[in-house]
Every structure is written in structure tokens, then in C-alpha cells.
Amino acid sequence: xxxxxxxxxxxxxxxxxxxxxxxxxxxxxxxxxxxxxxxxxxxxxxxxxxxxxxxxxxxxxxxxxxxxxxxxxxxxxxxxxxxxxxxxxxxxxxxxxxxxxxxxxxxxxxxxxxxxxxxxxxxxxxxxxxxxxxxxxxxxxxxxxxxxxxxxxxxxxxxxxxxxxxxxxxxxxxxxxxxxxxxxxxxxxxxxxxxxxxxxxxxxxxxxx
Amino acid sequence: xxxxxxxxxxxxxxxxxxxxxxxxxxxxxxxxxxxxxxxxxxxxxxxxxxxxxxxxxxxxxxxxxxxxxxxxxxxxxxxxxxxxxxxxxxxxxxxxxxxx
Numbered sequence: 001x002x003x004x005x006x007x008x009x010x011x012x013x014x015x016x017x018x019x020x021x022x023x024x025x026x027x028x029x030x031x032x033x034x035x036x037x038x039x040x041x042x043x044x045x046x047x048x049x050x051x052x053x054x055x056x057x058x059x060x061x062x063x064x065x066x067x068x069x070x071x072x073x074x075x076x077x078x079x080x081x082x083x084x085x086x087x088x089x090x091x092x093x094x095x096x097x098x099x100x101x102x103x104x105x106x107x108x109x110x111x112x113x114x115x116x117x118x119x120x121x122x123x124x125x126x127x128x129x130x131x132x133x134x135x136x137x138x139x140x141x142x143x144x145x146x147x148x149x150x151x152x153x154x155x156x157x158x159x160x161x162x163x164x165x166x167x168x169x170x171x172x173x174x175x176x177x178x179x180x181x182x183x184x185x186x187x188x189x190x191x192x193x194x195x196x197x198x199x200x201x202x203x204x205x206x207x208x209x
Numbered sequence: 210x211x212x213x214x215x216x217x218x219x220x221x222x223x224x225x226x227x228x229x230x231x232x233x234x235x236x237x238x239x240x241x242x243x244x245x246x247x248x249x250x251x252x253x254x255x256x257x258x259x260x261x262x263x264x265x266x267x268x269x270x271x272x273x274x275x276x277x278x279x280x281x282x283x284x285x286x287x288x289x290x291x292x293x294x295x296x297x298x299x300x301x302x303x304x305x306x307x308x309x
Contacts, residue, residue: 042243046243050235050239053238054229054235057238061228070228071234071238075238079245079246140225143223146222147226150226165224167227168220168224193212193215204219205215
């Protein structure tokens with residue numbers, strides 16, 4: 001994980017002009033909070049946790065599909081980021097760093113689950129391999145259909161599609177968060193798009209509107 | 210509908226699937242993180258941070274001393290074996306003794 005944290009410090013340079021970078025530049029409090037934490041003021045970390053907590057939990061939840069696990073992962077990600085804040089470069093956005101940490105922690109949990117459950121569940125459909133989803137966020141029939149379609153995808157396609165469609169990250173941001181190349185992300189998305197279009201044809205297909 | 214257009218519309222609709230949690234999520238998480246980062250280290254954490262590396266160093270030291278003593282002991286035994294079993298070597302008509 002230490003490699004992950006160190007690599008995170010170079011993330012902004014890899015994403016020039018990204019939404020993350022603009023958001024950070026628009027928020028002078030974020031830079032001040034990071035500087036204060038680095039100078040030994042842990043109370044200033046509250047600002048960063050409060051600012052990013054919902055998004056971080058949402059990313060984790062989309063991958064592990066369990067609210068308790070998602071909150072635990074978010075907590076762990078924030079603690080890890082705090083412990084490595086000394087390596088964080090001045091002026092860099094905090095968002096990509098914490099998103100990357102939580103994504104990797106969540107992917108580790110999913111891998112860990114599948115290792116232990118592989119034999120008994122290998123014959124089941126992908127959606128059945130996961131814990132029961134907590135669908136509190138799903139408020140409509142349309143959203144419910146999209147959610148089920150996303151959950152039916154193979155693991156990598158599912159995670160990439162969720163980050164792109166639900167969390168609204170772009171290809172480069174997803175590549176950084178998942179330690180994949182942009183080409184691989186596009187490939188996963190392309191395959192996911194075909195499958196999703198088939199499954200949701202009655203909702204989106206046909207007309208050219 | 211083209212695949213690109215389908216995906217654009219799907220992206221608009223899928224935004225609502227983002228997990229929001231309850232109203233206290235941010236406050237609860239901030240409190241949990243604050244508790245973790247300001248809590249003084251427990252005895253177990255202290256031991257994990259200091260005692261384990263110390264124990265590993267001591268173990269390495271004990272191992273190297275043991276190996277040195279064993280090697281010295283064997284070397285000594287081998288010398289004693291030669292000394293207690295003199296060997297006579299005949300060469301060019303002369304008799305030489307080893308270990309006397």
C-alpha cells in the first residue's frame with residue numbers, strides 16, 4: 001500500500017485540466033488544511049474528511065456493495081492518507097489521492113472475498129457472488145434496472161462501468177484509480193456498453209431521440 | 210440510437226445510483242477518523258512498532274553467535290582428531306608423521 005500512497009503524489013501531473021484539479025484550485029481551504037495537517041494539526045484533517053467522505057464512501061460502496069464495509073474502507077483510506085500526508089506534494093489535489101486509495105482497498109476486499117468463495121460460487125452468476133446490495137440509493141424503477149444490469153457484468157467491467165457511469169469519472173481518472181492503462185479502461189467500457197445496451201434495450205433502444 | 214448516445218443517456222440516468230448514506234455519514238466518518246488519528250498508541254501498537262524489530266535483531270544476533278560457536282567447535286574438534294590420530298606418510302623413501 002505504501003507504493004500506492006507514494007505514487008498518488010504524482011497523480012495530478014498525470015491528469016492536467018481534470019475536474020479534480022479544477023476543484024482543488026477552486027478551494028483554497030483544501031490546500032491550507034493539508035498544510036496544517038502536515039505541520040502537526042490533526043484537527044484540520046476534519047475539513048478534508050468532511051469534504052470527501054460522501055464521495056469516498058460512494059466509491060467504496062459501488063465496489064463492495066455493503067454500507068458497513070464501505071464506511072470501514074473509507075475510514076481506513078482516510079487514516080492511511082493521514083499517515084502518509086508528509087509525502088503529499090504541496091498544491092496537489094487531495095481528491096484523486098484518496099479516491100485511488102479507497103478504490104484499491106475496495107478492490108482488495110473484493111479479491112479477498114472471491115478467493116474464499118470461489119469454489120462454492122464458481123458456477124453462479126456474477127451478481128450472485130456479491131453480498132446483498134443495499135439499494136437505499138435506488139429510488140426508481142429505471143435506476144433499479146440500471147443497477148441490476150451493472151451488477152450482472154463481470155467484475156472488472158462492473159467496477160469500471162460504475163466509476164464511469166455512476167461516479168462520473170473520465171477514462172484517465174479511472175485508469176489512475178485502478179492502476180490500469182486508459183486503453184484497458186476503454187476496452188472494459190466498450191464491452192460493458194454492449195452488454196448494458198442489450199439488457200436495457202427496452203428502456204433505451206429503438207427510437208433515435 | 211447509437212451506442213455513444215445510449216451511453217450518454219445511461220450516464221445521465223446512472224448518476225442517481227450514487228450512494229448517499231444517511232444525514233450523519235460525514236460527521237460519523239469524521240469522528241471515526243479523528244478517533245483513529247489522535248488516539249495514543251496502545252501497548253500492542255507500541256510492541257508492534259518497537260518490540261518486534263528488537264526481537265528480530267536479537268534473534269539474528271543469537272543465531273550468528275550460535276553459528277560462530279558451532280563452527281569454532283567443529284574446527285577445534287577436527288584439529289583434535291588429527292592430533293589424536295597421527296598419520297605416517299612415506300614419500301621418496303622417507304617417513305613423515307602428521308599430527309605428532
